[in-house]
Amino acid sequence: MSTVKDFTLSCPLPITDYPTVTLAHGGGGKLMHQLIEKMILPAFNSPLLEARHDGAVFELGGARLAFTTDSYVVRPLFFPGGDIGSLAINGTVNDLSMCGARPVYLSCGLILEEGLPMETLWAVVQSLKQAAEVAGVQLVTGDTKVVDKGKGDGVFINTAGVGLIEHGLTIAPSAVRAGDVVLLSGDVGRHGIAIMALREGLEFESAIESDCAPLNAAVQTLIGGNVGVHCLRDLTRGGLGTTLIEIAEATGLQITIDEMKIPVRDDVAGACEVLGFDPLYLANEGRMIVFVPENEAARALELLRGSQHTAGAVEIGRVTGERGGLVKMKSRIGTTRIIDMLSGEQLPRIC
Amino acid sequence: MSTVKDFTLSCPLPITDYPTVTLAHGGGGKLMHQLIEKMILPAFNSPLLEARHDGAVFELGGARLAFTTDSYVVRPLFFPGGDIGSLAINGTVNDLSMCGARPVYLSCGLILEEGLPMETLWAVVQSLKQAAEVAGVQLVTGDTKVVDKGKGDGVFINTAGVGLIEHGLTIAPSAVRAGDVVLLSGDVGRHGIAIMALREGLEFESAIESDCAPLNAAVQTLIGGNVGVHCLRDLTRGGLGTTLIEIAEATGLQITIDEMKIPVRDDVAGACEVLGFDPLYLANEGRMIVFVPENEAARALELLRGSQHTAGAVEIGRVTGERGGLVKMKSRIGTTRIIDMLSGEQLPRIC
DSSP states (O other): OOHHHHHHOOOSSSSSTSBBBGGGGGSSSHHHHHHHIIGGGGOOOGGGGGEEEEEEEEEEEEEEEEEEEEEESSSSEEEEEEEHHHHHHHHHHHHHHHHOOOOEEEEEEEEEEOBHHHHHHHHHHHHHHHHHHHHEEEEEEEEEEOOOSSSSEEEEEEEEEEEEOOOOOEEEEEEOTTTTTEOOOOOOOOHHHHHHHHHHHHHHHOOOOOOOOOOHHHHHHHHHHTOOOOOOEEEETTHHHHHHHHHHHHHHHHEEEEEEGSOOOOOHHHHHHTTTGGGGGGOOOOOOEEEEEEEGGGHHHHHHHSSSTTTTTTEEEEEEEEESOEEEEEETTHHHHHHESSSOOOSTTOO | OOHHHHHHTTOOOOOTOSSSSOOOSSSSSHHEEEEEEEIIGGGGGGGGGGOSSSEEEETTEEEEEEEEHHHHHHHSEEETEEEEHHHHHHHHHHHHTTTTTTEEEEEEEEEEEETHHHHHHHHHHHHHHHHHHHHOOOOOOOEEEOOOTTTSSSSEEEEEEEEEEOOOOSSSSGGGGTTTEEEEOOOOOOHHHHHEEEEEETSSSSSOOOOOOOOOHHHHHHHHTOOOEEEEEOOOHHHHHHHHHHHHHHHHHEEEEEEEGGGHHHHHHHHHHHHHOGGOOOOOOOOOEEEGGGGHHHHHHHHTTTTTTGGTEEEEEEEEEEEEEEEEEHHHHHHHEEEOOOOOSTTOOOO
């Protein structure tokens, strides 16, 4: 029998600082990274998990596969531009895509709270179905659990996914090289603001819709176009800033970006001012960054711009040869600063 | 934007009877089956999901694979013989095994409640690690979310798994034939009673431990021993009774079992009398039934008895040629009755 007591002595986090889990431990910032790096990764037993990737990549039975999972706890369940169902499909489709895989099969685990209106469940299930069809993936296995009223929050969804890697590229932080160009697939911050505006009851001239979208077609366009992609990463919790830092840290190289080149819609920028958010750290659910060799950047950009969900792609910066694992940003006023991971939570339960 | 309203008209469940989700919808009985069959399966878009299997079986990149998922919401988190961590590993290992696959890679999605003691999380993570090592699988990808206090219940875990099928057998309800012998891998009801005794504060001379265990080694022993296995199914929510009914319904054949041959430990039988439960419907987390051709039954039984977690295997009945999708049980007093699926919940949040 396992008991709590057996394990406390060896707990690697300073539990005097954080004796309990806080919302910030799920917020995508420093505390979440500390929790995962110190508590969870060391306890797991796979070299594949060490890759700090959006998913695991391995060979099995002669096939080169990617495998990933995400749970979705967003609230509210429905928001402009999406809902927990479309989020759960697109999030996992995108994680597989970021591994360079073609997403094929998804699983779906539902945790329902007692008292959930049956029609809400029906709406969520229909959205799962629709989003899977749009993304061209099949939901092939599932599970349903019910928890007591007050022990859940309507619906939580877990999707895991299996994708097929049909090329010889290594698409991972380890493939990033000095000189690589950093492309961003579109404007940032809409998912975060769409959720937050709803929670805060903010009204805009027209609703800001989440960017929630599947990125598999855009990735297949790059790979099918023989672009020698070095790394792909979608911008979810923690936003563009955190994602860039993760890759800089994983590679040990520096990334320099230009704030002026990061597309932020006027309404999103306005909402950020009202709410006190930095678009650099806002969550996105249909945006990615792409690292490509300099001489392929123009072609990659053209391919991205021709694909539905990445039509707003732009070049935002470079990987430089300096060591240090830092991200530097040239600001709108011309200064350069080192950008840092958020230390607390920005937006809890954003995905 | 998806809205609840868009979908209500087409909701296929009689929502006047059940306007909201109840605990019984997750209890493994009739209501859960109705929910899954009428609401969830029709909305998904895969022929693979129709197989009513413990997981999906498909070919991808030339490899024959199984893929499955389960969420775990058991309470309490720690119980005699296991905890939510070992349950989450063994449950998914067993679902892959029931597809005839060798479980290889698992994912792990954690949904943590704000305020969860860090040492409880550590204990759960250590248990995940230990159970994965014992079962010989690798945790290769994961995700951590945090929900507000009062919107979760400590820890929920989702594990999904990918397994490799290394033989040419079809192991599924569709392969079951009249004349097949039904083997049961050991005594039933311990997981259900272990959890219930803890919740009710019942004390026994010695604690009844859950049967929670990985069944992959036993399944590999059968397959490696060239037993022509027709179907495998682990007995989880709903217990032996529900599982037999599911297979009878899927095949359209009848299954006849002998109550006298079903091993139930004396302490479990005693607890069932006190608590008013029928061991036939109690949850198990390390038990399975095996359908084999009559002429291979003796050898299969011998192989199972030689494997650690199936040492108590017995023959409990036969598949008969009659149509009807029913399960008949010869009772201890010699009468024969048709056994039915539970209509409500037996034990909520048992896994």
